[in-house]
Amino acid sequence: MEKSKRKEMEFQLRRAEILSQAEKIFAAKGFHNATMAEIADAAGFATGTLYQFFEGKETLYNVMVSEKIDRMHSEIRDSVSKEEKLTDKIEKLVASHFHFVENNVAFCDLLIRGEGLTLSDKGTILRDKLIADYFNHVSFVESIMRSGMETRTLKSGDPRMMAYTLLGIIRSFFYYWMLTDQDTPLSDKVACVSDIFLKGAGLELPG
Amino acid sequence: MEKSKRKEMEFQLRRAEILSQAEKIFAAKGFHNATMAEIADAAGFATGTLYQFFEGKETLYNVMVSEKIDRMHSEIRDSVSKEEKLTDKIEKLVASHFHFVENNVAFCDLLIRGEGLTLSDKGTILRDKLIADYFNHVSFVESIMRSGMETRTLKSGDPRMMAYTLLGIIRSFFYYWMLTDQDTPLSDKVACVSDIFLKGAGLELPG
DNA sequence: TCATAATATGAATAGCCATTCTATTACTTG
DNA sequence: CAAGTAATAGAATGGCTATTCATATTATGA
Numbered sequence: 001m002e003k004s005k006r007k008e009m010e011f012q013l014r015r016a017e018i019l020s021q022a023e024k025i026f027a028a029k030g031f032h033n034a035t036m037a038e039i040a041d042a043a044g045f046a047t048g049t050l051y052q053f054f055e056g057k058e059t060l061y062n063v064m065v066s067e068k069i070d071r072m073h074s075e076i077r078d079s080v081s082k083e084e085k086l087t088d089k090i091e092k093l094v095a096s097h098f099h100f101v102e103n104n105v106a107f108c109d110l111l112i113r114g115e116g117l118t119l120s121d122k123g124t125i126l127r128d129k130l131i132a133d134y135f136n137h138v139s140f141v142e143s144i145m146r147s148g149m150e151t152r153t154l155k156s157g158d159p160r161m162m163a164y165t166l167l168g169i170i171r172s173f174f175y176y177w178m179l180t181d182q183d184t185p186l187s188d189k190v191a192c193v194s195d196i197f198l199k200g201a202g203l204e205l206p207g
Numbered sequence: 208m209e210k211s212k213r214k215e216m217e218f219q220l221r222r223a224e225i226l227s228q229a230e231k232i233f234a235a236k237g238f239h240n241a242t243m244a245e246i247a248d249a250a251g252f253a254t255g256t257l258y259q260f261f262e263g264k265e266t267l268y269n270v271m272v273s274e275k276i277d278r279m280h281s282e283i284r285d286s287v288s289k290e291e292k293l294t295d296k297i298e299k300l301v302a303s304h305f306h307f308v309e310n311n312v313a314f315c316d317l318l319i320r321g322e323g324l325t326l327s328d329k330g331t332i333l334r335d336k337l338i339a340d341y342f343n344h345v346s347f348v349e350s351i352m353r354s355g356m357e358t359r360t361l362k363s364g365d366p367r368m369m370a371y372t373l374l375g376i377i378r379s380f381f382y383y384w385m386l387t388d389q390d391t392p393l394s395d396k397v398a399c400v401s402d403i404f405l406k407g408a409g410l411e412l413p414g
Numbered sequence: 415t416c417a418t419a420a421t422a423t424g425a426a427t428a429g430c431c432a433t434t435c436t437a438t439t440a441c442t443t444g
Numbered sequence: 445c446a447a448g449t450a451a452t453a454g455a456a457t458g459g460c461t462a463t464t465c466a467t468a469t470t471a472t473g474a
Contacts, residue, residue, distance in 0.1 A: 007450095032239045036432060046453040048434075057432065113320075131386060138383075145408075155410045161380075161399060162408050168379025172371040176345075179338060192368060200407030201352075201369050203362045214420095214471095243462060244424095253423040255464075264462065415474100422469070430460090439452070444445100 015053050018043045022064050027106035030113065031061055062126045068107060069133055072100050077140060086148045087194070093141065094170055094193045098186045101174045109178060138163050166197050222260050225250045229271050234313035237320065238268055269333045275314060276337065279307050280344055293355040294401070300348065301377055301400045305393045308381045316385060345370050373404050 021042040025034045036057055040047045054060040079096040083089045101108050141163035148154035154162065173193055177186045228249040232241045243264055247254045261267040286303040290296045308315050348370035355361035361369065380400055384393045 035430090047432085048454065049452055051433070052451070135386075148408075152410055154408050157403075157408075158399075161396075161403070164379040164383050165376050165400075165403050165408065168375040168377070168382075169372050170375070172375025172378065173368075175375075176371050179342075189368075192365075193372075196364075196368070196372050196407070198407050198409035200403070200405050201355075201361050201364075201372065202405035203359055204411075211472095242460090254462085255424065256422050258463070259421070417474095418472085420469105420471075423465105423467080425465095425467105427462105427464075429462090432457105432459090434457075435455095437453085437455105439450105441450075442448085444447095 018053055019064050022060055023107060026061060027110045066129060073137055086153045089144055091190060091194050095187060095190045097170050098190060102186050141167060169193055169197055225260055226271050229267055230314060233268060234317045273336060276340055293360040296351055298397060298401045302394060302397045304377050309393050348374060376400055376404055
């Protein structure tokens with residue numbers, strides 16, 4: 001028999017609740033130290049019930065991380081593509097990364113720790129997916145750089161290197177913010193980052 | 208009774224052998240998937256013997272990571288402090304980071320994965336130490352930036368932000384190299400990195 | 415060489431937790 | 445409302461491995 005519309009919706013709601021609690025707990029403790037019992041409890045289910053929704057712990061983790069990353073990437077893309085001028089695109093790229101980080105501190109900490117990229121042999125599936133996602137993301141940034149070169153707003157050079165550079169600076173600032181400075185908004189640093197990326201740290205001597 | 212000189216040396220040799228094998232195995236499989244039995248076997252000892260040298264698995268891991276990071280940082284400092292000119296210092300900073308990475312791929316991969324930063328509650332000891340080490344390292348780079356400002360080779364600005372910027376770019380390049388390009392030497396990119404850091408990606412329009 | 419201390423061994427222990435499975439509860443529908 | 449179906453509960457199972465410990469081995473020095 002077909003699942004009714006309402007049934008299906010309720011199922012999705014419960015699934016989402018489990019994912020949401022799983023995110024919190026994995027983020028707080030890492031993959032290996034989080035237990036299924038704990039997640040079930042937080043979501044208001046019995047341990048066994050989780051297995052109605054996900055094959056097992058590793059699948060749960062993989063799905064949680066993948067879906068979250070996908071959302072992050074599409075948020076960033078959406079926000080950047082609304083801009084016309086290259087410098088605005090770059091600012092938006094930085095700003096939307098920072099925005100995501102500010103709203104997902106624990107998750108980003110989990111990602112920084114990288115936990116779960118090598119869970120087990122099976123775990124390389126997630127690792128491979130995350131790496132592929134990351135490359136897609138780099139390619140997206142690269143395409144921005146390339147268009148900047150075409151319009152002669154950026155120096156000509158290897159656009160992929162430039163993408164890596166900008167993403168590296170973004171990551172470094174967010175790491176710094178996570179570890180030391182969460183009281184002041186990270187978004188205050190947007191201008192600083194895009195400025196140093198475009199103009200560099202060296203002093204141009206006059207004459 | 209005092210341990211004889213020779214006894215002590217032999218002890219240290221065995222300890223070093225265990226650490227060296229532990230590094231390989233942890234790097235290959237991550238903290239949680241590596242077993243004490245496996246490490247003991249690789250080092251040519253029985254499982255129980257490891258406990259003569261280290262309190263337990265977590266201690267073994269912590270010691271291995273800490274000592275390695277300490278070596279990395281002092282190598283980088285030594286190499287940078289031999290240079291006089293600021294631009295040379297910066298090149299050397301990049302080059303020595305890359306040098307370490309090229310010679311310790313598996314270990315760096317372990318660090319990127321970040322495994323072990325939150326092993327358990329006890330595990331935060333390592334996390335705290337690594338964060339402190341990282342801050343020391345940032346401060347070192349910051350001091351280079353500050354001296355660059357004093358000699359008017361760098362723009363004036365927040366030297367710590369500049370330190371984060373450069374370290375971020377370095378990390379990003381090494382990450383890229385790890386994932387895609389290990390056939391060509393990473394050191395080929397040294398000039399590119401210090402160039403983009405000093406001059407930025409933007410095109411200075413003439414006039 | 416022999417008694418004694420220091421080390422090494424690896425099988426046994428013990429704790430942890432993912433996963434399974436059956437009893438129970440809630441829902442659906444005729 | 446009752447029979448039947450789907451969903452949930454949570455205790456029991458089983459696998460895994462860090463750590464311990466009684467025993468064996470090796471080194472020491474008188």
